[in-house]
Amino acid sequence: MNLKAANDLLQRYLNNECTAEEKKLVEDWYGHLLETGDLQLSAEEKLVVKQRMEKNILQQISGSESDAGGKVYKAQFNWRKVWWAAAIVVALLSAGLFVLTDRTETKTELAQNNIEADVQAPESNRAVITLANGQRVYIDSAINRQLLLPGNMKLVKLPSGEIAYELDETAAGSNISYNTVSNPRGSKVLSMMLADGTKFWLNAGSSLTYPVVFTGDVRKVEITGEAYFEVAHNDKLPFVVAKGETEIKVLGTHFNVNAYHDEKELKVTLLEGAVQVQNGKEALLLKPGQQAEVETGIKLVDGVDIELVMAWKNGMFAFHDASVQEVMRQLARWYDVSVRYEGTIPVHSFRGKIQRDNNLSVVLQILAEANIHYKINGNEIVVTK
Numbered sequence: 001m002n003l004k005a006a007n008d009l010l011q012r013y014l015n016n017e018c019t020a021e022e023k024k025l026v027e028d029w030y031g032h033l034l035e036t037g038d039l040q041l042s043a044e045e046k047l048v049v050k051q052r053m054e055k056n057i058l059q060q061i062s063g064s065e066s067d068a069g070g071k072v073y074k075a076q077f078n079w080r081k082v083w084w085a086a087a088i089v090v091a092l093l094s095a096g097l098f099v100l101t102d103r104t105e106t107k108t109e110l111a112q113n114n115i116e117a118d119v120q121a122p123e124s125n126r127a128v129i130t131l132a133n134g135q136r137v138y139i140d141s142a143i144n145r146q147l148l149l150p151g152n153m154k155l156v157k158l159p160s161g162e163i164a165y166e167l168d169e170t171a172a173g174s175n176i177s178y179n180t181v182s183n184p185r186g187s188k189v190l191s192m193m194l195a196d197g198t199k200f201w202l203n204a205g206s207s208l209t210y211p212v213v214f215t216g217d218v219r220k221v222e223i224t225g226e227a228y229f230e231v232a233h234n235d236k237l238p239f240v241v242a243k244g245e246t247e248i249k250v251l252g253t254h255f256n257v258n259a260y261h262d263e264k265e266l267k268v269t270l271l272e273g274a275v276q277v278q279n280g281k282e283a284l285l286l287k288p289g290q291q292a293e294v295e296t297g298i299k300l301v302d303g304v305d306i307e308l309v310m311a312w313k314n315g316m317f318a319f320h321d322a323s324v325q326e327v328m329r330q331l332a333r334w335y336d337v338s339v340r341y342e343g344t345i346p347v348h349s350f351r352g353k354i355q356r357d358n359n360l361s362v363v364l365q366i367l368a369e370a371n372i373h374y375k376i377n378g379n380e381i382v383v384t385k
Helices: 003-014 020-036 043-062 084-102 105-116 324-335 365-369
Strands: 070-074 128-130 136-138 147-149 153-157 163-167 178-183 190-193 199-202 206-211 219-230 239-243 246-250 254-259 266-272 275-279 282-286 291-294 298-301 316-322 338-342 349-355 373-377 380-384
Touching: 003 020, 178 190, 199 206, 239 254, 246 254, 266 275, 275 291, 282 291, 282 298, 316 324, 324 338, 324 365, 324 380, 349 365, 365 373
Parallel strands: 070 349, 163 190, 219 239, 338 380
Antiparallel strands: 128 136, 128 178, 147 153, 153 163, 178 206, 190 199, 199 219, 206 219, 219 254, 239 246, 246 275, 254 266, 266 291, 275 282, 291 298, 316 349, 373 380
16 A cells, blocks of 8 residues: 555545445554564664654644744644544554655665764763862762761652752751752753752753752752752742842742753743742742743743643653754753754744654654754764755
8 A cells, every 4th residue: 555545544534434344454454563563664763754754644634734934843643542543553654664765865865874873862860969168979879878968968869769968957057058969961850859848850951059958038049951849838938049130939839940041031930839030120920820931021921831841851852833943952952962053044843742762863853854954973963954
């Protein structure tokens, strides 16, 4: 069966217009593929085929989407738990075989070269804590044992896997000292708990500076990059996250801060509770589902897609009308690669989700689907139109 016939059959199946024989063919075909895995492709090639064809099938079903900035490309299909998923999978795999063998030699060779020069997703955490005395502690080397710190503090690994500070009662009166935890590019997300019980998750290419023991009338930390916070409630001791002139003040709540230096705006997204975002003399109170975008002023955004914002913490890349540059900045941090553009930067928008544990070449297929050429030279991605 060729590509056109497979798509025609799929469309009739979705519209419930198949004959009994055609319906049985689709479902038997699907069952056979599931049972035997009878596809002459590697596991990685099957994944590439699937992600390529998800966009094509969506366009067959609902038509392509576009906006003023160029075409919009969807990277992942959100599967529904209904019978016609079987037909879609069959079409993905069968049409994918056709696509792999029917592209031009240049494109096929490019895809093979990319896989050969691949970059793997981070497999471990390479975070390091810089103590007040300048000593650097690599978390992975101390993760299975307690680490004694100045001021009667201990750094331990909890049963949940989190890294946490444990405070002895005798430490309450200690002089304040600061630690900085840095999670470099190309490192898995770090989960930690501060001495007050506040939990935070630190994305790749991010850091947090904090006091080992919170004293005085405020719990203040400083951020670079991106972190999600679940702040331990304390009416008498507000929690403040600072980045330059911007401060986020809370009592106890859940929120995300994206403060990468190479992003246009600092973004604060509230999931639960309430936060006050202040930039200079301007201040804004957020409610759950709202986002503050801070540049020269503060812009309020309602109805934020929380799943999109929190994708990084949940092991996903998620894009909504993202430019090529936005996509590449996320990839550069996660895979610890640099990006170079040759010629004019392509103008396209991307939507969808892709798991972050994929190799780089698999994720880059979203560019290939937009007819944007790329190659991987060591730890550099070269993007051309």
